[in-house]
Amino acid sequence: MPLLSVWRVVAVQVLVGAVATVLAEWFTGQSVIALSVAYGALSVVIPAALFARGVTSPVSSANAGAAVFGFLLWEIVKIGLTLAMLLLAPRVVAQVSWPAMLVGLVLTMKVYWVALGVRSVFYPKVNFKSEQKNVS
DSSP: OOOOOHHHHHHHHHHHHHHHHHHHHHHHOOHHHHHHHHHHHHHHHHHHHHHHHHHTSTTTTSSHHHHHHHHHHHHHHHHHHHHHHHHHHHHHSTTOOHHHHHHHHHHHHTHHHHHHHOHHHHSOOOOHHHHSOOOO
16 A cells, blocks of 8 residues: 555645635635634644655655654644644634634544545555566
8 A cells, every 4th residue: 555645635634624614604604704714724734734844854754763753743843833823813813713713623633534544535546456466
């Protein structure tokens, strides 16, 4: 099975956040709700993109030890940035709707679980039959 691309996950997170924002605006007709959903999605996407950049850098893949250290370091940075963005939400979004922001955050965050279950979206098309060797 091919490796999961962290950049594909980030791209789908952006897509899910954008769709959730548009649907929030469409269903509620309130831009404050849509902005709150968008900010919740961005609170996941921006740290995830920074994480992806960090773990795919040449320094993080120099050897096994650097890869493990890099993963842990960038995961801590991702969590810290997400928390900072959530704490800054009332200053960034006027009249933030916390339930709407949490909907955007949770929907975007759940893309990680979908990535594990839906191969066709995240993995490149691979013809497994052509890769098998004829053992007869």
